[in-house]
Amino acid sequence: MNFSIARSSISSPIQHYLEELHREYAQVNDGTVATYIPELARADKRWFGICIATTDGHVYEVGDSRQLFTIQSISKPLVYGLVLEDHGEETVLNSVGVEPTGDAFNSISLDPQSGCPLNPMINAGAIAIAGLVKGTNAADKLHRILQTFSRYAGHEVAIDPMVYRSEKDTGHRNRAIGHMLRNFNVVADDPEPVLDLYFQQCSIAVDCRDMAVMAASLANGGINPITGLQAIKRDYVENVLSVMATCGMYDYAGEWIYKVGMPAKSGVGGGILAVLPGQLGIGVFSPALDTHGNSVRGLLVCRALSRDFNLHLFDVPGFSKSVIRSKYDATQIRSRRVRNEKEAAVLKESGARIKIYELQGEVTFTSAEVVVRDIMKSLDSMDFAIIDMKRVVTINPAAGKLLRDLVQSMTAQHVYPVFSHMDAHESFACELRTTVNPAGSGVSLIFSDNDFALEWCEDQLLTQKMRAYCPMGAVPFSEHQICRGFTMQQLACLQEYVRCVTFKAGDMVLRRGDQPDNIYFLMKGEVSATVRLPTGKLKRLSALSAGAIFGELAFIDQMPRSADVRADTDIECYTLSREDFDHLSESDPHLRAALLENLVRHISQMLRRISDEVTVLAQ
Numbered sequence: 001m002n003f004s005i006a007r008s009s010i011s012s013p014i015q016h017y018l019e020e021l022h023r024e025y026a027q028v029n030d031g032t033v034a035t036y037i038p039e040l041a042r043a044d045k046r047w048f049g050i051c052i053a054t055t056d057g058h059v060y061e062v063g064d065s066r067q068l069f070t071i072q073s074i075s076k077p078l079v080y081g082l083v084l085e086d087h088g089e090e091t092v093l094n095s096v097g098v099e100p101t102g103d104a105f106n107s108i109s110l111d112p113q114s115g116c117p118l119n120p121m122i123n124a125g126a127i128a129i130a131g132l133v134k135g136t137n138a139a140d141k142l143h144r145i146l147q148t149f150s151r152y153a154g155h156e157v158a159i160d161p162m163v164y165r166s167e168k169d170t171g172h173r174n175r176a177i178g179h180m181l182r183n184f185n186v187v188a189d190d191p192e193p194v195l196d197l198y199f200q201q202c203s204i205a206v207d208c209r210d211m212a213v214m215a216a217s218l219a220n221g222g223i224n225p226i227t228g229l230q231a232i233k234r235d236y237v238e239n240v241l242s243v244m245a246t247c248g249m250y251d252y253a254g255e256w257i258y259k260v261g262m263p264a265k266s267g268v269g270g271g272i273l274a275v276l277p278g279q280l281g282i283g284v285f286s287p288a289l290d291t292h293g294n295s296v297r298g299l300l301v302c303r304a305l306s307r308d309f310n311l312h313l314f315d316v317p318g319f320s321k322s323v324i325r326s327k328y329d330a331t332q333i334r335s336r337r338v339r340n341e342k343e344a345a346v347l348k349e350s351g352a353r354i355k356i357y358e359l360q361g362e363v364t365f366t367s368a369e370v371v372v373r374d375i376m377k378s379l380d381s382m383d384f385a386i387i388d389m390k391r392v393v394t395i396n397p398a399a400g401k402l403l404r405d406l407v408q409s410m411t412a413q414h415v416y417p418v419f420s421h422m423d424a425h426e427s428f429a430c431e432l433r434t435t436v437n438p439a440g441s442g443v444s445l446i447f448s449d450n451d452f453a454l455e456w457c458e459d460q461l462l463t464q465k466m467r468a469y470c471p472m473g474a475v476p477f478s479e480h481q482i483c484r485g486f487t488m489q490q491l492a493c494l495q496e497y498v499r500c501v502t503f504k505a506g507d508m509v510l511r512r513g514d515q516p517d518n519i520y521f522l523m524k525g526e527v528s529a530t531v532r533l534p535t536g537k538l539k540r541l542s543a544l545s546a547g548a549i550f551g552e553l554a555f556i557d558q559m560p561r562s563a564d565v566r567a568d569t570d571i572e573c574y575t576l577s578r579e580d581f582d583h584l585s586e587s588d589p590h591l592r593a594a595l596l597e598n599l600v601r602h603i604s605q606m607l608r609r610i611s612d613e614v615t616v617l618a619q
């Protein structure tokens with residue numbers, strides 16, 4: 001066996017599939033290259049490229065994926081989007097309808113009732129749309145189109161001057177359409193500059209990869225998945241995809257949506273651009289066309305991809321994943337705040353009144369409805385509901401409204417809604433902040449993570465349940481957990497070996513990686529142990545109050561410190577060095593045994609808690 005082949009040189013199964021597909025359909029020689037624009041006749045019938053771009057920005061490409069060709073009619077949906085941004089839906093609909101015609105792309109027709117072009121994908125509609133592009137002059141209008149296309153493609157695009165000239169010289173039929181539009185006042189002024197702009201937009205040169213990335217930008221809510229730049233406002237993506245789905249393939253549109261099932265647009269340059277919303281974009285290029293003006297191989301490839309990868313829009317998988325990823329309460333998982341025995345007992349007894357809902361995926365009306373139903377059904381058994389949005393990808397407006405209404409219903413029932421991990425959902429967080437603040441005292445009900453959300457809920461619960469709940473400020477040495485079960489004599493003996501140290505709030509007490517020296521018994525104040533995650537974020541491992549032990553792991557195994565410990569308030573600790581522990585052990589083996597027993601109990605409590613949490617989270 002040869003192990004020397006670099007693994008990276010072995011192609012992915014998807015790449016392999018595309019290569020096979022390319023090989024298979026390269027054999028098809030049906031169709032003819034467009035000749036009605038003389039310059040297009042120069043295309044080589046053998047050119048053939050296939051690209052798929054995902055919404056996370058990966059592009060698969062095979063064949064002539066970098067061969068330039070003119071975008072032609074594929075420019076129509078892109079310019080339509082720009083014009084929607086310029087004027088808004090209503091104004092645009094007043095000029096151009098959205099009804100499929102079943103006619104050829106260059107049919108000379110208007111809606112007999114409205115006198116407007118039937119849709120923006122046929123030439124009449126596209127020319128009317130070109131007439132609506134805003135700009136101070138012809139050059140500015142073209143510049144805006146080029147800029148838009150460049151954002152879609154992820155690089156500067158330009159006009160192919162030969163094709164432009166050729167189309168301008170021979171575009172008599174389009175000229176007829178332009179003048180007809182002028183006659184019916186769909187185009188307000190001289191149609192010639194409008195036609196010129198239309199010829200220019202059709203002559204923009206792209207390659208197959210560009211088309212896939214353009215399609216993926218539409219699939220990705222208008223954001224180019226590679227550059228992160230907005231090609232079109234999200235609000236108008238739906239409009240553009242709708243006309244592509246119904247009219248993008250002209251008189252083949254019905255069969256296309258039936259067999260392929262994706263919004264798409266073809267061009268006489270040989271390109272087909274298809275979009276699977278939310279998932280991917282496809283670009284296929286092969287210049288030989290069928291009688292509808294669609295690329296022969298392009299159609300075959302799209303049909304095969306749709307069939308083999310189940311890409312049809314209406315091939316909706318059953319809801320395999322619930323929006324509620326996991327549901328538990330504060331008896332099962334507690335905050336990182338280490339509680340004393342009394343507090344822990346109260347939380348064990350009443351922690352079920354704090355429920356945690358971890359949500360996931362796309363939150364739409366139907367998935368939000370599941371959350372609303374579940375929470376409303378359990379309102380009687382809870383006082384707090386933490387809604388964790390860490391794994392939520394998007395919240396659509398309908399779901400956002402439903403969740404805000406839920407917040408109000410919960411508040412009316414005196415149940416506190418608490419949200420966590422909202423960084424990726426800033427606009428929803430803003431809406432929530434202005435909707436309601438059930439604490440009514442400026443307390444933020446949005447926390448950076450579940451730990452802080454849980455701590456807040458636990459504190460509220462402890463305040464409700466323990467009349468004199470007040471986090472312990474200081475403990476006498478005799479009550480510290482390390483001294484549990486000690487005789488007076490043992491206590492006095494240990495006291496001789498420990499050293500009192502103090503730190504100010506904000507001081508770093510221990511640093512991850514440091515060599516171990518002492519174990520710390522916290523007598524007064526609070527500290528937090530944290531680690532920095534690979535993402536750069538700080539993660540709190542535990543928050544300790546007076547009576548807690550820290551620095552014990554490195555003290556025992558003599559390995560470097562595993563976390564940073566910082567004083568949250570002014571603190572006072574007793575420390576015991578490893579050397580003094582050894583002296584103490586020699587002089588009083590019983591005290592050593594008692595100390596170790598308390599340490600082991602402390603560590604087993606920590607371990608028990610961790611294994612309980614793992615059990616809950618693994619469900």
Ligand code: DON
Nearest residue numbers: 072073105202266267268293
């Ligand atoms: O209007 C024309 O003739 C071309 N510039 C564009 C037509 C086109 O691409 C039709 N699509 N299949």
